[in-house]
Amino acid sequence: MQTLFEPADPQVAKELAEKVNRLADRCREKTGELPAFMEVCGSHTMALARTGVKLILKGHVRMISGPGCPVCVTDQKQIDAMIELAESEERIVCTFGDMMRVPGSKRSLLSAKTEGRDVRIVYSPLDAVRIAEENPDKEVVFLGVGFETTVPVLAAALQLANEKQVANFSMWTQAKLVQPVLRTLLSVKKVKINGFLLPGHVSIVLGAKAYQFLVDDYRMPGVISGFEPVEMLSAIYQLLQMTLEGRPAILNNYKSVVRTDGNEAARNMMFRYFEPADAAWRGMGIIPQSGLAIRREYSRFDAKKKFHIHVGQPKKTRCRCGDMICGLAAPDECILFGKACTPLHPVGPCMVSTEGSCAAHYAYLREEG
Amino acid sequence: MDRKVTLAHGDGGELAHKLIQQIFVSAFGNETASHFDSAFLSVGSGEIAVTTDSFVVHPLFFPGGDIGKLAVSGTVNDLSVAGARPLFLTAGFIIEEGFPLSDLRTIVRSLAREAEQAGVHVVAGDTKVVEKGGADGLYINTTGIGLKRKETGIAPERMEAGDAVILSGTAGDHGIAILAARGELGLITDLKSDCAPLNQMIDRLFQGGIDIKMMRDPTRGGVATTLVEIAEDFGVQIELTESRIPIRNEVKGACDILGFDPLYLANEGKVILIVADKDRERALEVLHATPEGSQATLIGKVTGRGHGQLVLETPLGSKRRLHRLSGMMLPRIC
Numbered sequence: 001m002q003t004l005f006e007p008a009d010p011q012v013a014k015e016l017a018e019k020v021n022r023l024a025d026r027c028r029e030k031t032g033e034l035p036a037f038m039e040v041c042g043s044h045t046m047a048l049a050r051t052g053v054k055l056i057l058k059g060h061v062r063m064i065s066g067p068g069c070p071v072c073v074t075d076q077k078q079i080d081a082m083i084e085l086a087e088s089e090e091r092i093v094c095t096f097g098d099m100m101r102v103p104g105s106k107r108s109l110l111s112a113k114t115e116g117r118d119v120r121i122v123y124s125p126l127d128a129v130r131i132a133e134e135n136p137d138k139e140v141v142f143l144g145v146g147f148e149t150t151v152p153v154l155a156a157a158l159q160l161a162n163e164k165q166v167a168n169f170s171m172w173t174q175a176k177l178v179q180p181v182l183r184t185l186l187s188v189k190k191v192k193i194n195g196f197l198l199p200g201h202v203s204i205v206l207g208a209k210a211y212q213f214l215v216d217d218y219r220m221p222g223v224i225s226g227f228e229p230v231e232m233l234s235a236i237y238q239l240l241q242m243t244l245e246g247r248p249a250i251l252n253n254y255k256s257v258v259r260t261d262g263n264e265a266a267r268n269m270m271f272r273y274f275e276p277a278d279a280a281w282r283g284m285g286i287i288p289q290s291g292l293a294i295r296r297e298y299s300r301f302d303a304k305k306k307f308h309i310h311v312g313q314p315k316k317t318r319c320r321c322g323d324m325i326c327g328l329a330a331p332d333e334c335i336l337f338g339k340a341c342t343p344l345h346p347v348g349p350c351m352v353s354t355e356g357s358c359a360a361h362y363a364y365l366r367e368e369g
Numbered sequence: 370m371d372r373k374v375t376l377a378h379g380d381g382g383e384l385a386h387k388l389i390q391q392i393f394v395s396a397f398g399n400e401t402a403s404h405f406d407s408a409f410l411s412v413g414s415g416e417i418a419v420t421t422d423s424f425v426v427h428p429l430f431f432p433g434g435d436i437g438k439l440a441v442s443g444t445v446n447d448l449s450v451a452g453a454r455p456l457f458l459t460a461g462f463i464i465e466e467g468f469p470l471s472d473l474r475t476i477v478r479s480l481a482r483e484a485e486q487a488g489v490h491v492v493a494g495d496t497k498v499v500e501k502g503g504a505d506g507l508y509i510n511t512t513g514i515g516l517k518r519k520e521t522g523i524a525p526e527r528m529e530a531g532d533a534v535i536l537s538g539t540a541g542d543h544g545i546a547i548l549a550a551r552g553e554l555g556l557i558t559d560l561k562s563d564c565a566p567l568n569q570m571i572d573r574l575f576q577g578g579i580d581i582k583m584m585r586d587p588t589r590g591g592v593a594t595t596l597v598e599i600a601e602d603f604g605v606q607i608e609l610t611e612s613r614i615p616i617r618n619e620v621k622g623a624c625d626i627l628g629f630d631p632l633y634l635a636n637e638g639k640v641i642l643i644v645a646d647k648d649r650e651r652a653l654e655v656l657h658a659t660p661e662g663s664q665a666t667l668i669g670k671v672t673g674r675g676h677g678q679l680v681l682e683t684p685l686g687s688k689r690r691l692h693r694l695s696g697m698m699l700p701r702i703c
Contacts, residue, residue, distance in 0.1 A: 002618055010612050010684035017685050046628065052611075052683030101696065114375050227625075229685060343695040344377075344384060352696075354628040363630075364689055 009230055016233045017056045023240045024060040027194075030244065036062040036192065037239050038185075038327050040178065041199030042069030042355020047227040049364035061236060064191075064327040065357035067181045067281070068199055070146045071098045072325050072349045072356050074174050075280040076314040079349075080104040082143050082172060084309045086117045092135060094128035095143040097121045101343075101352040105315040125157035125171070132161070132169035141303045144173040149201040151175045151292060152266040155273040158294070158301055170303040173294055176279055178202055179210065180290035186218045189284070191327045195239040196222040197232065200254045205270075207262025208252040221248035224258050273298055282349070283322015321348035324357050331361035338366060381589025381635070382694025386598075404525075404602040406585065407451035409517055416517035418453030420444060423510040429476065431550035433542075433561030434637075436509055437480030442637055443588065444513035445487050445566040450584040450640055452523040453515035455568050458484055461495040461510040468506055476507065487566035489513070520575055525603035527582045532671040533649040534607060535642040537570070537656055538563065538664040540592050541620045544634030548623070560619040563638035570659040571640065577655045583643040586636070592668075593632035593691045595641055597679045606676040609669035609691070612684045632681075633694045643671060 027035045039045055045065045048054040054063055067073050083104045086093040093109070100110040100121060113119040118138075122128050125142050132140035144154045154175060161169040178199070185191045198211055203224045214220040221242040225235035235253045242248055252258055270292070279291025294302040318336055323329035331337050331350070341347040343362060350356035377384045407420040422443045429436045440460065448455040460480060464473065484491050546562040567586070574581060583603070587595035592614070600607050616631050624631050638661060644652045649667060656662030672680075679691040 002616060002621065013685050043628070050630070052685045052687035052689060055683075055687035055689060056685045110375065111373075114373050354698075363692070363695065366692065367690055 009228075013229045013233060016230060016237065017053070020233050020237050020240065021057065021060040023237060023244070024057070027240055027244050028060075034060070034062050035194050035240060035243055036064055037195050037197050037236060038064045038066040038191070038193045039197040040066040040068040040182070041197075041202065042072070042353065042357075043201065043227055044197055044199065044225070044232065045069070045357050046355055046360045048232060049360040051229045051232075053229050053232055054365065057236070061240070063197070064193060064330075065324060065360075066196075066327055067185065067284075067325040068147065068178070068202070069325070069350070069353050069355040069357070070150070070174075070176065071102055071353035072321055073176060073181075073281050074102070074145055074349065075282050076104060077311050078174050078280070080106075080311040080314070081309045083107060083109055083112055084311055085141050085172060085303065085307065086112045086119050088139075089118075091139045091141055092118045092120060092131060093141050093143065094120050094122045094125075094131060096123075096145065098353050098355070099143055099145060101346060102349045103346055103352075105312070125154050126160060129157050129160045129164070129166055129169050132166045133164065136168060138168065139306075140169050141307075142169070142171045144171045144175055146175055147178055147202050148205040148267075148270070151270045151274060152205065155269045158273045158298055159269075161301055162298065167300070170301050170306045171294065172303040173274070173292065174279075175274065175292040176281070177276065177290050177292065178206065179213070180287050181281065181284070182214065183217075184284060184287050184290070185326060186214075186220065189326045189328070193220075193327065194243045195220060195248070197235055197239065198222045198224040198250075200224060200226050200258065203252075203254065203258040203262065205263050205266045208250055208258060208260045210262065211250045215248045215250055219248050221250070223251045224254045226254045226257075281325075283325055317347050319348035321350040321358070324350050331358040334358070338362060377697045379589075380694060380697050382594055382633075382696065383692075384696065385589070386693060404598075405451050406447040407453055407513070407515070409451075409453075418448050418451055418515040418517055419512065420447040420451070421510065421512040422447060423508060425505070425508050426547065427505060428547075428550050429472065429506055431562055432546055432559070434564035435476055435479050436507060437476040437478070438483045439564050439637060440509040440511045441480055441483035441487060441489070442564050442566045444511040445489060445568050446586045446637075446640070448513045448515040449566075449568040449571045450586050452521035452581075452584070453517050454572075455487065455489045455513055455515040457492045457514040458489050459493040459495075459512040460491055462497070463504050463508040463510075464496065464498050465504040465506050466498055466501040473507070480509075483566065487568055518575060522580055523582065523584060525583050525599070525605075528603060528605045528643055528671050528674070530671055530673045531646040532582060532643050533646055533652070533667055534596070534609065534669040534671065535644060535649070535652055535656070536587075536592060536614065536666055536668045537567070537640045537642070537662045538638070539615045539617045539620065540587075540636060540639070541624070541631035541634030542617060543637040544591070544629075545620045545623045547635075560617065563636055565638035565661055567638060567640055567661055570656065570661045573655050573659055574642070574652060577651060579648045579652045579655065580645040581642055582645065584640055586640050588637060589635050590694045591631070591633040591635060592641065593630070593679065594694045597691060597693050599641075599643070600679045601677045604674055604677045605671050606673045606678055606680070607669060608672045608680045608682060608688070610682050613666055613668045615664050615666045629698050632691070633698060646670075
């Protein structure tokens with residue numbers, strides 16, 4: 001047994017937080033601005049809020065959520081398409097839990113399920129292949145959303161379906177790549193930050209060297225970090241040091257699981273079944289070669305080719321999820337936050353995803369209510 | 370209010386709260402009584418406690434228990450935390466056509482054994498069989514009847530600054546054990562549900578003369594939602610210390626992977642006690658001497674009256690508000 005927080009850590013974490021804040025204040029004196037770092041990964045967004053790190057850094061360091069929540073970056077038209085897929089009684093739609101409550105133009109997968117559609121939460125895409133085997137008279141579609149962390153598992157499901165020749169299984173893919181979106185943020189959106197808190201999970205696949213372009217092309221430091229308070233604080237400390245010294249580098253602060261070269265086997269698996277393709281990102285439009293599509297030789301498993309789904313134009317709302325994932329707005333800067341938009345009645349995906357910046361703010365940083 | 374009932378209406382969080390308040394309490398009235406897990410009815414010189422609960426767990430058998438054991442524990446605990454001595458149970462079974470008789474026998478025997486061990490008698494029952502597809506295997510409804518303890522000082526209005534908040538063991542075991550038993554995680558093997566009747570443990574506390582001001586079992590919605598309810602319903606400010614809240618390694622690991630918060634996971638064999646500060650150490654001593662309370666921990670304190678808020682002090686020293694569970698907890702993608 002242990003406690004919610006390891007008893008040995010608190011003092012270390014507290015002292016580290018104080019050191020971080022002192023260094024941040026020096027940084028501010030030098031530059032005249034609050035140092036700002038973007039956490040690329042949605043799990044970091046959640047962990048920073050839940051553990052209280054974000055609160056303790058308030059007024060010293062600005063942590064900005066980035067585009068690393070796979071649900072939040074999914075274009076609304078794609079959400080509509082997924083809901084449309086579930087409309088047919090001939091189909092079973094399988095999804096990760098996060099997708100269930102994301103609102104499309106009219107409703108969510110959860111409301112489709114409540115109305116009797118066969119929508120199932122699975123913990124692995126491999127389970128969806130099993131469901132397809134058990135239901136030969138139905139078409140089973142898995143909604144494949146995720147970054148490099150998840151895609152190897154999507155590939156494993158395609159491999160399994162291929163080996164077992166499961167003809168009634170297919171995948172609606174919205175997989176995305178981290179590198180192109182970071183380039184877009186820095187070169188197109190001109191987001192104002194001093195560095196990146198780089199994702200721990202994605203980096204397991206990509207490896208530390210995949211981020212060297214941040215330094216070479218943008219002089220932007222980055223530190224790969226785990227999700228414990230001490231790990232995140234020490235990564236922020238290193239980012240501050242590099243900012244002060246003006247010597248950007250990519251540091252790997254999560255060496256126990258992230259290697260310089262990443263996981264080659266996982267990448268090979270990923271590119272055996274997928275190939276880079278243009279992809280639409282919520283709030284950012286189409287970013288060339290930023291997504292992954294199922295390779296032509298496996299197109300029989302590609303739900304986009306198998307089913308002809310037509311969706312209309314997305315419904316315009318005042319939701320600022322698009323700005324949120326570009327680091328251009330904070331949750332409480334959105335006029336809908338906590339009023340018209342709550343986890344029970346979300347307007348945008350950032351409020352429902354377990355990695356969304358608005359969900360993190362609502363659950364862990366909200367004062368009223 | 371939503372137009373249709375969703376699964377999240379049954380999760381014990383904000384939606385469940387709205388459903389109960391806006392549909393049931395508004396129809397039946399008696400808002401004050403709805404703040405307690407049992408109702409007290411005056412009969413002669415004593416007071417009878419009544420509670421009712423339905424059990425729709427899936428799967429029916431899980432590590433550490435089954436739906437029969439759960440039905441006894443849930444109802445006995447609802448009576449016990451209200452300050453009553455559980456005496457009688459009724460049990461209604463709704464059975465789906467095609468349900469294996471051998472499973473039914475096992476569940477009923479489990480219910481009987483658990484009732485005997487808890488010292489309560491099953492005095493009435495009912496069975497209904499519905500068509501295939503009309504139910505998911507088996508549902509049980511139990512009504513519990515008990516007598517209000519004469520020695521109880523349970524009265525939320527007595528809560529005051531300095532009172533100790535004690536959790537009788539680790540948080541979230543039942544929630545994760547059920548998920549694991551559904552075979553959906555594929556990585557957890559030996560975690561058991563904490564499902565257990567707690568009346569005998571609570572007996573010891575009363576026998577020890579502990580001044581219990583408030584008591585509740587943190588079932589659906591978990592420790593956080595239960596304490597938010599206490600704070601809001603009775604107008605007290607409660608502060609928890611995150612680094613004191615006990616949790617099993619397996620539960621922490623599963624929550625890290627799934628993106629769940631252990632403070633919002635269901636428990637079926639835990640109690641939250643709010644006791645006078647002077648009785649804090651003695652309450653822990655009594656609990657530690659019982660099998661169900663051996664890992665009891667002081668997790669926080671009442672800091673005052675009036676605000677009705679639950680605050681969590683993080684290990685970094687920052688303090689953040691805790692709210693009711695907002696919608697279902699859903700597993701994350703990566």
